């Protein structure tokens with residue numbers, strides 16, 4: 001029988017069936033972070049449990065770490081207990097922690113792929129909803145809560161009923177300055193924040209073939225915002241060459257074996273999905289959100305929608321969103337003044353994101369009155385960007401250049417906006433109060449965010465560059 | 469986990485759709501947060517920090533509510549389990565929603581908080597009944613019979629996966645249930661070592677070249 005990529009990963013990882021009928025799926029890699037792991041460590045210690053495969057488990061410091069240059073444990077007073085508990089827990093259980101001074105420190109979803117820990121056809125668990133980022137390499141991610149995290153640590157498996165499959169076929173070609181983030185917001189606008197509930201998404205089609213790996217990681221990052229269990233993209237030659245030489249990726253004879261396995265990890269031509277959605281990406285414009293959930297997104301040339309024209313169940317949410325965002329029906333997105341810009345997060349703070357933002361910024365300055373912060377997704381990205389001189393491009397333009405971590409994405413590290421501010425952000429959630437009490441977040445790509453920083457208002461980055 | 473059987477208690481309605489876990493429990497700043505305080509920490513307060521008297525869970529008649537009636541896609545967003553622990557901390561033991569975000573529902577099940585979805589017409593009726601009763605009488609949720617009696621006396625039945633129901637009724641230790649398959653896990657790992665050594669024998673890496 002023809003199989004989907006999801007079927008193939010499932011069948012190669014199925015350990016057996018539990019007495020309650022759930023499948024037990026083996027987890028190849030497990031990354032933890034300091035916001036949630038300490039509680040699991042505490043409970044495991046109390047219950048006398050051991051970590052089954054500490055050598056397949058890694059720890060990150062990302063949510064609570066300060067982005068200030070020269071930071072230490074105490075730079076974010078609210079983070080110090082988490083950081084120390086993470087150190088104590090990982091050392092007690094024999095888990096390698098990418099500590100603040102480790103070259104591999106960074107946001108788990110950025111670090112895992114870039115050091116080759118996550119590979120095509122793998123299963124991956126992380127106590128964080130954006131685990132699905134790694135789907136961009138063809139791996140199947142499980143985002144979990146703290147109890148599930150304890151389960152994975154104790155058993156190296158997850159007990160789960162197989163979700164349904166949804167193929168999102170993305171046709172057409174992407175134009176210049178339009179990337180993974182814009183595609184993701186386009187899909188979100190189409191299917192909504194619960195559109196993929198109970199499903200794992202496989203993204204496929206010509207627009208996916210065209211996307212570079214980092215753009216695929218961005219798109220898969222936002223699967224959770226679509227309500228999906230997970231999202232992935234079959235690995236191809238681009239993936240294999242992107243992985244080559246990464247520190248934890250196989251080499252030599254192992255690589256030959258791995259490549260053989262990876263090449264079969266794609267959906268068979270006639271495989272059946274439980275659902276399919278097709279979206280044409282030809283002529284896709286840069287997308288920006290206007291509301292307080294990531295599906296409330298529009299082409300940048302759009303205008304704020306009228307709740308009365310929407311389906312009844314969307315109306316209340318929309319009215320509330322417009323109130324929170326202080327937007328009137330019919331207002332064009334282009335021209336909305338912004339006071340803060342954040343370029344960072346597991347969605348859009350990889351090297352290619354910083355490069356495209358720097359290209360837009362180069363030789364320009366942030367508009368008067370706008371505060372700009374760039375926080376690389378990992379310490380490796382930061383070093384690579386600095387080697388290219390990108391830090392200087394940003395600081396010359398008036399941005400603050402920070403140390404890697406989640407920073408203003410969830411405002412868990414002391415970085416946040418001020419009440420009433422309008423912030424354009426390359427992150428994944430425009431929820432009320434997420435980037436600070438009363439902050440109004442507009443999600444966008446790094447290119448769009450960078451252009452807005454210079455213009456002091458939301459702009460169409462394509463026109464912006466053409467104007468020179 | 470505490471076994472779940474029957475809950476008789478006040479039901480409160482908070483009917484917004486797409487309530488996310490940032491709203492339910494903002495990021496906690498301490499290893500041992502006050503979960504009750506964290507529940508709807510921002511949502512329940514006005515701009516000046518005082519409790520918003522119009523927020524349903526703030527109203528006196530719902531102070532001891534044990535059943536929450538909610539909208540579509542409840543608990544979307546972050547996978548943080550605090551969004552379930554905080555419900556339990558204030559005594560909410562059942563959530564009846566139009567639908568749940570997947571991870572939130574998992575987190576409920578792992579903590580003995582019963583997530584129920586009724587058919588749409590029943591949910592409409594339950595919402596009306598809960599609003600009409602306004603906390604003056606109790607709802608009954610019985611997992612053994614898979615029924616709900618609304619505070620005004622309407623009866624509904626609900627579906628529940630048999631395994632999930634058993635786990636809740638018996639308060640099963642999820643990890644313990646998986647560890648019964650220890651033999652299969654070990655056999656699987658042996659197979660991996662032979663077929664895909666690169667998956668489990670990791671190189672030692674300390675930095676990029």
Ligand code: SF4
Nearest residue numbers: 130345346406409410
């Ligand atoms: S960058 Fe944001 S979304 Fe990503 S892991 Fe950190 S807090 Fe979560």
